[in-house]
Every structure is written in C-alpha cells, then in structure tokens.
Amino acid sequence: MRFGVIRFPGSCDEVDAQLAAARVGEAQLLWHADPDLHGVDAVIVPGGFSYGDYLRVGAIARFAAVMESVVGFARQGGPVLGICNGFQVLCEAGLLPGALLPNVGLRFVCRQAELEVVTDRSAFTRACSRAERLSIPVKHTTGRYYAPEETLDELEAADQIVLRYAPGQNPNGSAREIAGVCNREGNVVGLMPHPEHAVDPLTGSTSGLKLFASVCEGDGVRAAA
Amino acid sequence: MAATAPGAPGLERAQLLGLTEPEYALIVEKLAREPNEVELAMFSLMWSEHCAYKHSKKLLRTLPTEGPRVVMGPGENAGAVDVGDGLALAFKVESHNHPSAVEPFQGAATGVGGILRDIFAIGARPIAVLDSLRFGELDSDRSRYLLDRAVAGIGHYGNSIGVPTVGGEVYFEAPYEQNCLINAMCLGLADRERLIRSAATGPGNVLVLFGASTGRDGIGGASVLASAELGVGDEAKRPSVQIGDPFEEKKLLECSLELLERGLLVALQDLGAAGLTSSAAEMASKGEVGLDIDVARVPLREADMEPFEIMVSESQERMLCVVEPEHVTAVLEVCARWETRATAIGEVTEGGALRILRDGGPVGQLPVAALVDECPLYDLTPERPDAQLYPAPSGGSAPTDAGGALLALMGSSNLSSRRPVFEQYDCLVQSRTARRPEQADAAVLLLPARPGQEHPALAVSIDGNGRRVACDPYQGTIEAVLECVANLACVGAEPLGLTNCLNFGNPEKPHVAWQLSQCVRGLGDACRALGVPVVGGNVSLYNETADGPIYPTPVVGMVGELPDALRAAGLGFSREGDAIAVIGSVTPQLAGSELAKLRGEALPEQLPAPDIAAVSRAAAVVREAVRAGELSSAHDVAEGGLAVALAECCLAGQLGARVRLEAADGLEAALFGEGVGRFVVSGPCDRVQEVVGRGGGKVVGRVQGDHLQITFGPETKATAEGEIDVGVGELGQAHRTLSGTIA
Amino acid sequence: MRARVLVRPKQGILDPQGQAVERALPALGFSGVRGVHVGRLIELEVEDPSRLEEMCQRLLANPLIEDYEVQLDGTAPEGHASAAP
C-alpha cells in the first residue's frame, strides 16, 4: 500500500501523516501544484492551515492543481482521508457532505478526545469494530460539523457517520456529536481528530494506527464500494 | 554645536527620535558632517537601547558563555549547543512586551514570528515554542483582556505555522498591570555543519531580500517603542502596529531551509527590530564588508514610501541573504516555488560603508562600524534602595486552617491550572512531544533515534518568578536558574545551556540599575557554579509606567538532554501503594511565598541564599533515579511549598496520598514555605528508600485513596488542627479558577 | 469597478461569533441590541462585474452555510440576502 500525502502551502501535519502512514505501508508527499498522483494507492489530505485558512477554511486549497486528480481518484473509488484541514478541504471540494464551522467556544482546542467508531465499513475504519472506543487528539478552531437536518438523517440512514465524540467529549459543538463522516461508498473519509498523532505510546495514544491499517486490509476500496 | 546644515534634520529631530545631544554630536563627529534624514533615522534605531544594548552590554559581557557543548554563543541570531549525533540545538528567548501592551493579539503573534525567524535564520528548523507571560492581577478586566488576546495571538501564530507550543508560564502580579510581559522562546534543530552565520562576505555577492513586501509597519515601532517608557504618547504610537502573517512565515521558513539545504546561501539574516537597517548593518559588520542597497528595488506594499521609511520599516516575515552571483537564479526559483517574493536589492562591497541608493543615486552613506559597534555604552549607577521598593501585594483574608489555605492556594491566580491557556496551543505537531503540559515538570521532545539510543530526547523549561526577584534580585535570579535545573532533573535531563530575557524598568534609575546588576551577577554566579553556559538571550528595559517599574523579571530558558524518553518521569502519582519521599534538605520560608502574597504580607528585603551545590546534588540524585527507572513520579517543590506540590502530584495522577511530616519550623512553614531545592518523588518502597539513602531526604508517606492527608508527628495521632484532609476532587475544583476567568 | 461582497451565516445556523458580540455589548453599557450576526466583507476591484455572482458561488461564499449579497459601488444594498440556489 502506497500512501500519498498532499502538501499545500500552509500544511502543518503532512510530515506527521507521512510518518504515521509509513508505519503500515509506504508514504510519500505530493506537491499541491503537481496534478500527478504518482500512482499512489491512497491519498491523505493532511491537517494544517492551507493558504493560512484565509477567506474560509479549505476554500482556496480545494482549487489546487492536485485536487482535480484527487477528485477523479476518489470518484473511481480510491481511498481518500481528509484530516482536520483536509476534512474541510474535502467538504469544500464536494467529496464529502456538509461543512465545518467555528467551534462554539470560538477558540482553538488541543486535547485528547475519546471517540466512538460508528461505521466499520469505511475504507479507514474497516479494522475497527462498531462502538469501539478510540483515544485520538483534536486540535482545531473550525471543527463544528454542520449539515442540514435532513442531510444528517440521510447520513445516519446510509451509515455514513464514521466517528462520534464520546458522551461529554464534543470539543466544538458538532452536530450529533459527529467527529468524522464518509461518502456513500465509504472510500472518502473526513475526520476532525488527528489519527497521525495517535500512533506511538511515547507521544500519546495508539488508536490512530488502526485507521491507517484499515485501508491496507484486502483491496480496500472496491470492497467498501 | 554648529547650526543645522541645510537639508539636515538636525539635533531636535534627533532628540525626538530618542538620541541624546552627546550621541548626536558623536554621530556628527563620526560622519564628519550632519546626518541627513535617512542616516539619522538609521542611527536613531541602531543606537536605540533595543539594538545597541547601551545600558546592558557591559553587564552581559560578565556572563559565562563558553562550554564544551556550545556551538554558537551570544552574538548570532540565536545560540546553539551540540546534542550529539551531528545535531545542534538552537534556542533563544525574546520579548515583545511593548508592542503587546499596545495590541496584545498582534503583539504576541508577531513576537512568536520574530523568535521563530531568529531560529531559522541560523538554519535550524523550529521544533518548539514556549511562552512566558506576566499580567496584572486576574481581578482586573484589563489583565484578563490582555491574557485572553495574547494567548490567542501566540496560538494563532504558532498553531498556523506548525511548530508546537510545548510549555510556558504565566504569573499575575499587580506591578505588571500597566506593563504586561510577553516573552517567547523557540528551539530549533539543525545538522551541526549546516548552521549558518549572518556575516556577509565576498564583495560582488548579491543581497537578496525575500518574504513579505515592505509597508509602513512599525515605523518608529519596536526599536523606539522598546526604548521609551509607555506613557500618554501611547495612542500616538498605535498606528505603527505590525500585523503577523503566519502563512507567509510558514512559506518563508520552508523556503529558507530549502535554500540552505541546497547550499545556495553565503549568509542569512532575519529582519527584526529596525528592519533592513539593522539586518544589513549587522551582516556587514560581522563580515567586515560594505553593502550597497537600492531602496527602489525593495518591493513595497505602499507606493509612496520614503527611503528612510523603507530602511526602518519593521514589516514582518522578511529575510535577507547573501548569494553568489551564479546562484541568484536558483535562489529566485526556489522562492518562486514557495510563492515567496524575492528580489536582489543590492550587493556586498569592499570597505566598510553602508550605502543607501535610490535608482542608483546615493541617498545615504554610513560607516558600518559606527552604526553597529560605536554606539556609546553606559555604565549603570546602581544604588540599593534603603527600603523594599514594592508595596505589599493586596492580598487579604486567606483561610487560617491548613486545608482551607491549601485550597485557596490551589485556586490562586499563580497556582491554578493553566489548562485554559495551553489547550489553545498545538503541542503535538511534528510528533516529538513525549511529555505535554501538566504531565511533567519539563517538556520532553524526542530526537531522532541514534546508534545505541532508541529514544534520545531533549527537555526544556522556562522560569522566572518576578516577585521572588523583587524580594532579592541576586538570590531570586539564582532561584530561577535552579528552578529550571530542578524541572529538567524531574524528567531525567541534564542541562546543556541557558538563554534568558531580562525584563526590567528604566536602567537610568539607580534602583533599577541595582536590580539589573544584582540579577546579572546572580545569573552569572549560578551558571558558573552549575557549569551551564549562557548561549543567548534578550534584554527588555523601560518596562515601567507612572506607577513605577515592573517586578525585575529575568526569564530563564534552559534546555537539557536525556538518554531515554521512555523513562522521563511524569509529575503525577501513578501507583496506589507507592512510597512518597521528599528529596533535598531546604528549610522552607514563608516570607515571599505565595501564601504570604495571599495574606497581603510585605515582601521581605532578602531571601535566604540557596546552597547551589546542595541543590544540584539533590537534582543529580533525582535525575539519576529517574534515568534508572527507579521512580514512578518526580516533581519539584516550588510556589506554594510542599503541600501544593503534593496536591499537584495527586491531581496529575488522580490518586490520593497519606503523608506524615515533622513540624520542625512550625506547621505552616513546613506545608507552604518556599525555597528551591526539594523534590517530591514516588515509587516502589525499596527503590525510594535507596534513593533517599543516596540523596538525603525522607520517606514521608504513601500513595493511597482519593484524599490528600497530611498529618504531623507520630503515627498514632489522628488528623487534627493544622493538618490537612482534602479530597482530590475538591483540589481539582479549586485548581480550575482560570477556566472560569478566560476560556 | 469597485464591488463589495457581504457574506453572512445562513438563517438558522448557530452563529457563536454573533452571540459573543451580543453578550459583550450590555457589559459595555450598550442595551437594546438584538439579532447580531457576524459575517465576512470582501471588497474588490473587478473589470467584469457580471462574473461576481460566479465568484461568490465558487469561492467567496459557501452556499451551504452562507448567504451573500453583492454591492456595486454607489448602488444601494439590496437589503435582503440573495439566497443561494
């Protein structure tokens, strides 16, 4: 399994994501201005502040040359993981439903969060079991997941909620405690928590590894579709 | 002096710009004529306190700066020490006090931006930031506003640029009410042989300015601001606020490191206070060359800027580098790839002249030496005040029962949990943080694995209790250094080097001069005794308003190394049944303590002299025990004394403790007395016994239950008057004061 | 031509920034203020104003969560949001 991690101007967690992915496969960085995905098997849109988060989080990055290829890759069922800022980019790019709004507290929050796995059919939770508890840190100012009520109902009906904050853990006022969602096919996943920062007991927890490992299970994508 | 020559702004303008009459006369002498507008503006900045260290340089020269591990000492943008395996660690602390008092969010943000640039200016990748903050008491709206905005600003910049903020400190004391302190420290890693200096060399080489465009930001800003007391003129100074752009800096950082990686640069220098003027002059001075700069080539944000404005602009996120002609194209290409503006603005010349041109025509010419090295240095006229300068803290009715006093202390502004602050900082990015805030006494950062060491690591701590220094500038400063040593010891780290920021009032006043010289003497003595070199720092003077000077506040940042991060001890009790011991023999004193503050007691006029040798022996015992994996926890006893230290261990581990003490000097002193050099450690009984045997100290109890119980005298006696029995939950409640106040 | 784009949170979407301002005002002695909403203002110089609509749709606003309104220099504000399709 070869992971490609996109580097935008202003990405911050791209190397962390690369190191984390390299624990379960190979991983390389992909430059935002280069539309060539260099034949990777999975794409990670990392956290950070692409283009400074100016104007609106993810709004400018989604137009980067590489994103067109990512959209194509995703439409063909390729596994794509958006983390934090990457989640925001995928929403802006229309690969995932909904949007992310400023935390109700209006402040940046960096803390370890307890999460519950909702679906185990997404490309990045296949190695987890439903209702399994994960401990993964969050760090963001704009992480409040929003979608119109009827869309939220559909997401739940279609089993598109990937992670929820455990009771009392919601750091941002996210709708229905949502911490991550996926597209219908389950190959495109967006998460506010940072699994790349939960892969080593020395620097925190290890729950994040499972998410990277998931995509390596079998021929990820099509199985999910 | 001769009447002002035609076209020369003259003495009066010079004085408005902060120069004294004799200084102006000296400038005229060195130029053999009166300076024109451009030259005067440049001199006024380079000869300001901020750039020239007029009142501190002589003192700073007394500090020990040598050591086997020192790679770069004071004089460069940051100091650096060898951390083995071919790696060097660069670090420095810097202040941004006055800009932050004017606009706390942008002031604090650009403060972080500035210290980051100092680190990557020498070719090191920034790996961590720490912040040291001082505000007036929490019950003041202004203090809460400044805290809220400054913390937001630091987070905004550090978080956006992908450098973790791994530690810091905040104190609330009345003397900072009108003059808050915002100090930021940055650490960076580099291959030893890749460190680059800022000396411009090679006449004919090209000077390239890259990063943000140049606007009127901070014109008459930091340098001038930082050299004059804030006062009524404040409002007038406001329009020169600089706006930080972390996105631009992120690109600048990656771009600079790539340029160095590819060996395309001869020299690199950040633009900080005094902008192009100071950077160019410093580079020329260090390389003993001259420079030609054409201001017409400088990319401007505002069309109609005067040459002097361009030369003194403090627009952020800019760097200056020297490039061999054949590499210029390559340099511009790398910058373009990072969407970073880059322009050749001049070249290195023979001789020692800094020539400012506009479209090729000279608009100013100054001898570099005069600008950089020949500003007069002043001797201080220290005078010990005959009484304590500072009024007693406006404390009041602290509970008299020990349990109540403990809860009051845990909830007091200086001791309550900093969680609402540090949760606004990304402490994780770069995947190096092995100990986060509130997990241990020092932040622990992983280094790359090396032969024979799988988890080598760095530890870093920043400390400086202004009120203690106000009690006794000499001993108080020694305490600040020892406090850092103690913090490092708790995670098993040995000190490598020290940086510092000296925040003081007006040095031209004898009592401030006395504080400053006592402080620097203490700093030097402590560092010599401990064999820890001072590799860099910063000085911020004139922190004073009509209400008087701030507490004298030396902020000490210390870095250390540990062989195995897996063994770095946390501060929290971690196992029911573990034995608890106090290592180190210090007689705790209530005078100048947090409890004394709570009770509004006057500051003493001196502090007991810490026994540096004894403290460093105790620290060594703790350090070795931690490294040997003999302990489950280690925490040093600091503000609030032993009772507070025990409470913190309970909270961090969510476990209770039963402790029995002898009441040598009275119960209160034993519980809440302060004095650096004691440690609370826990671990398996036999191991802790051994450690006590080695270290001098005493087993005082055991980790147990969900209450903190502290009793005195023989086993048989039950909890009585003057003794403590508080639930861990209750301690946690009390500790949360700050969350109520900000977040 | 000088143009302005006013972007505001869509009706019914929680606007904590607006609430924060509304909460802060009374403390400063400003009573009688309600319905505060905080959005974004984008000012620009465009050669071809006819493309503004598309710019808003694609970049300047996110129609899922935001309404926007275009003001061309001198023209009166249309008063109400042009709800996005």
Next chain:
Amino acid sequence: MRARVLVRPKQGILDPQGQAVERALPALGFSGVRGVHVGRLIELEVEDPSRLEEMCQRLLANPLIEDYEVQLDGTAPEGHASAAP
C-alpha cells in the same frame, strides 16, 4: 432598526486574507481582479442607531488597525470608510 457595520483593514495595514484571495482568483479563471480586501460584516438590530459609532469604536472594530462604515437599512453605503478618529 436593522443596521450593518462593515469593518475592513485600515489603509496600508497588511491584509493577508485579501492578498491570499487575490492570488487565488486567476488560478480559478477569474482574471482582472485587483485591490481585494477581506474584512468583517456585522449585522444587528439596534433600538438607538446613534450609539453605533461608539459600539464600533469600543467593540465591533479595532480602530487601531481597522476602518469601519455603518449602513442603516435601506440607506446607500457611504462608499468610503469613515476613518476612525
């Protein structure tokens, strides 16, 4: 009464957001756009519009680095920033 406050970076003060948007637009095929500035829009319901000026000074804008402009419902924008005193 319904009012709007338009807050924008002061003349000459660095506007990173405006720069970022201006740089992004050509890539999306929007050429001929210049002088982009990004600011804040505050909409509110006030009983006493005469106090708006003071609100802007003290809370809604940061006069240090921002200009603001008040629009009362229906009225035309004044076109230019009412520079803060």
